[in-house]
Amino acid sequence: MSSPTHANSYYAASANDKTPRPQLAGEHRCDVCVVGAGFTGISTALALAEKGKRVIVVEGSRIGFGASGRNGGQIVNSFNRDIDYIFDNYGEVIGHKMAKMAFAGADLIRHRIEKYNIDCDLKHGNVFAACNKKQFEELKAKQALWESHGHNELELLTSSTIQDHIGSDRYEGGLLDRKGGHIQPLNLVLGQAQAFESLGGLIFEDSEVVRLEKGVPGKVVTKQGSVIADKIVVAGNAYIFGILPEIEKKAMPCGTQVIATEPLSPEMQKQLLPTDRCVEDCNYVLDYYRLSGDGRLIYGGGTTYGARDPGEIESIIVPKMLKTYPMLKGTKIDFAWTGNFLLTMMRMPQVGKIGENLYYAQGYSGHGVTNSHLMGEILSDAIDGDTERFDVFASMPQYQFPGGRMLRVPYTVVGAAYYNMRDRLGI
Structure with a gap:
């Protein structure tokens, strides 16, 4: 064996x-x-x-x-x-x-x-990226909240200053956390x-x-x-x-999918993530991405409640990546994988x-x-x-998912679909 x-x-x-x-x-x-x-x-x-x-x-x-x-x-x-x-x-x-x-x-x-x-x-700093005005207001509140508890290494980013860190026009603004990293x-x-x-x-x-x-x-x-x-x-x-x-x-295992591109040119790396921070957006079903040590873009996102055929990963994640970075169209994907995290x-x-x-x-x-x-x-x-x-x-308190093992997946799928709809509508 x-x-x-x-x-x-x-x-x-x-x-x-x-x-x-x-x-x-x-x-x-x-x-x-x-x-x-x-x-x-x-x-x-x-x-x-x-x-x-x-x-x-x-x-x-x-x-x-x-x-x-x-x-x-x-x-x-x-x-x-x-x-x-x-x-x-x-x-x-x-x-x-x-x-x-x-x-x-x-x-x-x-x-x-x-x-x-x-x-x-190890690289320092992560950016929370707001996809709409509501999320940007929530990031303002997050900054105030964290600073009230002693975390002062934060910087609010506007729709223009976020482009100093992310070479995409998708975002209304963001929050840089210098204590984060990747x-x-x-x-x-x-x-x-x-x-x-x-x-x-x-x-x-x-x-x-x-x-x-x-x-x-x-x-x-x-x-x-x-x-x-x-x-x-x-x-x-x-x-x-x-x-x-x-x-x-x-708790319930949930899947997420990740891809890694081929190594990118230094010029393309600088265009995508000029300060080499990692990024996650503020959606309920969020996208997250960063540059690897050898200059690949590692891009992940989506949540599945149950097994996902690894053959589908690129078809799920590449469109997300291209929505953020259209200039990567045609870029070779060297790796695609999935794995489970545990949701309570x-x-x-x-x-x-x-x-x-x-x-x-x-x-x-x-x-x-x-x-x-x-x-x-x-x-x-x-x-x-x-x-x-x-x-x-x-x-x-530690609660069981309602309905036990048989119903916790469909209940959570319905909930995720609801919040995904809210993300798209910006509400």
Whole structure:
């Protein structure tokens, strides 16, 4: 039987570390066993190893196989639901505590890159682009909101000044966040995995978990081996199947599609994105794009609730790209891929504990790059006895999608269609 491989993406092709890790065999013992080697799992494992814990990571496929190695590569601050929503729906106490964490993920990513000398094409700054006047007014409010909570590295862009950053006339204006940025995400998670291993951590790939035993100590069982651990962290996000139904029913995997062009000339790169920022628009079903380290345009967008035939990706995304950049007509597409992120009912991350020793974090709803790194640090603190930030998230209600597994997809499709219509009408 062949070993699992990454999706055929630009990220996999340009990965710095293609070394497979061994398959779990026999019985092992450690302080903490982490299930899943994406951003959440590796961030947790690295933070625990830095605290001196003996940690084993068990991955069903390859490091960064899921969303962590397939996403748009954008460092975007805050949560899917912004700070004002959190205040309105969860109260001032939780609101103030969440506001203190809203920008921490980006800081942690930069700290890790610098500390461990991770080569992942880090570039600074992201632009939120308004497609209509209503969205531009919302960006004005976002700037005021974020500045009221201490984030002052923001610049409002008009319909003319946004063209200093984006060579397109699509937008009514935008908001530049200098604390945002972009990276090659697979190389970011691989670099942190190497840092974790340098501290004595172990990673086993091609080791799908078939059973969790929740006693004290707990046990993680694969077809070939097992890990006995004082604590277990489940960090599979959209790629967890069947081992923990109590959290799986609270969220829904959703697909997004990404393409990467051939390398563009320096002149074309400068025309498209003069300041080399990454961009996401403000639509509910949004477009996002940026330049790679070797000068490709990486363009993503759309959301699918269920599987999408990879053969359709170019037909979905290329028209979006050409609407933004008509000058790219005829440009060769070298890579096209899809992957799943995990959507929650409230669009807020779900963090919690089951029994005495099993922890989980999931459901970043499109803000996974920054939120997953933050959650790894929060989980490691909780396991080490500091539950202050963990308790904030764990206290927030976690709802199932209405109708259960059979109806959550059609319900969400109807909702997405409604908001897509609002995007088009600018209301």
